[in-house]
Structures are given as structure tokens and as C-alpha cells.
Amino acid sequence: MSALIARQVQPSLAERLADVAVQALIDEADLSPKPGLVDRRGNGAHDDLHLDLMHASANALWPTFKAMAEAALIAGEVSQPLREALGQLGRDGEVAMLRVTGGVNTHRGAIWALGLLCAAAALHTGSAAPRHIAATAAALARLDDPSAPVNPDSHGARACRTYGVLGAREQAQHGFPAVIEQGLPQLVASRRDGEQNAQLDALLAIMSQLTDTCVLHRAGLEGLTRMQAGACAVLAAGGAGSLAGRRQLLELDRDMLTLRASPGGAADLLAATLFLDRLAPAASAPIGSN
């Protein structure tokens, strides 16, 4: 009887993926000190965001991530119907996010990135190698979703047009290079300085390369250049775990606040980095066992 009860309360694969995704969002929000972003210290460069709202938004997205993983498990492979199902679930997720935040955009980019990665991870029940999951997410992102509302006036679309850069859509379609080539390697390399410094360094490595359309929208090319150069300077000084790096990090934070620049895209990709990092050890203790 007790074995039966134990089996019944085991979370499903989709539920476990949703747990990992939501925890990655909460850990990203809590990580401090992040330049220009909401963290435990305050609201960063934002008037309309705060830590409790980021937590509420992350928790409200759990059913979305679970449903995306379930849709992938039912489809069993990358396919046009799965892409369209994910698009609808993503749009429903945005509605749920806006309902809980009273209309504030907390996690639009994260729904896109983590939603695709949850679905891709569900398709990889036997192997959770980050590069493979990201490649599958990219294949999903490259499929057209005819029901997606074309919004040439989104902040991202406008920034991409004005500055001739690639944004959130292309980051996913190219297999999340900021996560695979910057975030994850830096996270692993900086773990010698402790987990919090490793996560800060991973964020900085992403910021050093990303064309973050949030920063472009709020602070133009000057903001983007200062973000990338400032993040490089922290890492070159020894990273968040060193005294010199910590000084540079606080200077970068002041710079971002002065410019009202908030690297929200980089923050989403840090959450994606944490998500993939946490699935990797589960490949041998199979997260995909039910």
C-alpha cells in the first residue's frame, strides 16, 4: 500500500521539467548583485518590477512549462503540430503572466526560451546533454507558427530593425549560442569561486556577447556597448569572486542604472543556462524515467 502511494505521488517528467524551469527563474531573480536587473537588493533600472513580482510571475508559469513538456511527450518528435501547440501555450502563458503581474512584462523572453527548452528536454527523455536539447529547441524555433501575431512594433523587433542585430527569436533558432558557448562554460569554470559567483560570472559572460534588445530599446547602442564592455572588464579583472572584479561589477551596475539599461534578455538566458545545467546530471539518474 505504501509503495503504491509512493508511486502515485512521484511527479511526472513534465512536472519535474516545470519544477526545474520555475526554480531557474526564481534563482535568476534572487541572484545578487546583478547589473541593472531586479535582485534581492532592489528593482534595478525598473520602475514597474520588483522581486516579489518576479517570483509570482515565475510560479504562475509552472502550468505553461508543464503543458509544453506534455505536448512534446505526446508529439514524440519535432513537428509542425507541436510547434503550433507550443505557440498557443506560449501565448496563453503570456496571458497568465500578465494577469498575475497586473499587465507588467516580467518574463516574455523567458516563456519563449524556457518553453522551447522544456519541450525539447521532454523529447530527449534518454539524454539530457545541453547541446542536444538546445539543438532540438532550435529546430522547433525554426518552424513557422502561422498563428503567431506578427508584431513589427515589439521592442525587440524595433531594436533589431533599427540596429541591424539579431534578437530573441534568432538566439533560439541558432541553438542558444549565448547559453552553450558563454553561459554554461563560464558557470562550470567559475564554480571554483562558489555557486553565487559562478552564476554571476555566467550572466556576465552572456552579457559580454549578447545583442540584448531590452538594453537597445532602453539605452540604444551606447547602452549595449557599455554593457558588453563592462561585463568583459569584470571577467578580465577576475570575475565576481575577486575583489577587483567585484569593484568592476558594482561600477557596471551604476553605469546600467544611470543609463536605465536592464539586460532582461541576458537574465532570461542565465535562467536557461541554469535549467540546462541542472538537467545535465539527471541524464545519468534519468529524469526521463516516466
Ligand SMILES: CC(C)(COP(=O)(O)OP(=O)(O)OC[C@H]1O[C@@H](n2cnc3c(N)ncnc32)[C@H](O[C@H]2O[C@H](COP(=O)(O)OP(=O)(O)OP(=O)(O)O)[C@@H](O)[C@H]2O)[C@@H]1O)[C@@H](O)C(=O)NCCC(=O)NCCS
Ligand atoms: C519571439 C518572441 C521572443 C518575441 O520576440 P520580439 O523580439 O519580437 O519581442 P519582445 O516583446 O521584445 O520580446 C523579446 C524578449 O526576449 C528577451 N530578449 C531580448 N534580447 C534577447 C536576445 N538577444 N536573446 C534572447 N532573449 C532576448 C527579452 O525578455 C526579457 O526582458 C523583458 C523585460 O524587458 P523590459 O524592457 O523591462 O520590458 P518591456 O515591457 O518590454 O519594456 P519597458 O516598457 O519596461 O521598457 C522580460 O520579458 C524578460 O523576459 C525581450 O523582452 C516571443 O516572445 C513571441 O513570439 N511571443 C509571442 C507569443 C508566442 O507565440 N510564443 C511562442 C512560445 S513557443
Ligand SMILES: Nc1ncnc2[nH]cnc12
Ligand atoms: N531579474 C530581472 N530583472 C529585470 N528583468 C528581468 N527579466 C528577466 N529577469 C529579470
